[in-house]
Amino acid sequence: MPTPEQIDTIRRLNDAARTHPGLASLANVTMGFQALPELDRFAALVAITRFTKFDGDNDPYGEHDFGAVYKLASGAWTQDRPDDAKAVGQTVFWKIDYYDTSLTYGSDAPWNSEQTKRVLTIMLASEY
Numbered sequence: 714m715p716t717p718e719q720i721d722t723i724r725r726l727n728d729a730a731r732t733h734p735g736l737a738s739l740a741n742v743t744m745g746f747q748a749l750p751e752l753d754r755f756a757a758l759v760a761i762t763r764f765t766k767f768d769g770d771n772d773p774y775g776e777h778d779f780g781a782v783y784k785l786a787s788g789a790w791t792q793d794r795p796d797d798a799k800a801v802g803q804t805v806f807w808k809i810d811y812y813d814t815s816l817t818y819g820s821d822a823p824w825n826s827e828q829t830k831r832v833l834t835i836m837l838a839s840e841y
Contacts, residue, residue, distance in 0.1 A: 719824035720775050726824070727777040727809050730831040732762045738809065738831035739816075745837035746805060756790040757782055757805045761835065764807075766792045776823075778809040781838065804838035 715723065730738030746754065760782035771779050782792050784803035795801055811823035812830045820829040 715824060722824040724775060724777045726826055726829075726831065730809050730833055731764060731777070731780075731807065734758070734762070734833050738833045741832055741834045743834070743836040743840050745840045746835050749803070749837075753784060753790075753803070757784070757835070760790045760792055761805070761807045764792050779807070781806050805835060806838050806841055807833060807835045809833050 726737070734740040742754075746757075749757070761780070764780045764782065766780065767775075767777055771781065780792070781794070782790055782805050783794055783801050784790050784805075785795065786800050786802050788802075810832050811820040812818065812832060813820050814828065814830055816830055816832070822828045
């Protein structure tokens with residue numbers, strides 16, 4: 714179990730991986746996400762990079778490694794899940810995983826940026 718200081722470092726590294734996909738992390742999208750219209754992919758990515766809605770449901774360990782964004786029936790994308798499920802047109806999940814530098818195994822030290830590569834995966838909720 715990581716120490717509180719290590720969790721703070723993991724959270725900081727994960728925030729950088731999410732806000733700068735492809736720079737602070739490797740980015741991976743699923744075929745379902747790739748099949749979305751270009752404007753929806755762009756809007757979902759913007760919502761992911763601006764994501765701040767971490768709570769006990771999506772972030773039980775305080776690492777900022779998972780979240781969801783929603784396309785509303787109106788066409789707008791948001792990180793706020795509507796109470797009315799009928800108002801959601803599409804749900805996109807994002808997840809950060811920690812690998813060793815060869816991307817072969819999980820990282821033993823996700824708080825150590827020299828020993829860990831972060832992979833941000835973006836997928837449709839239906840693909841999870």
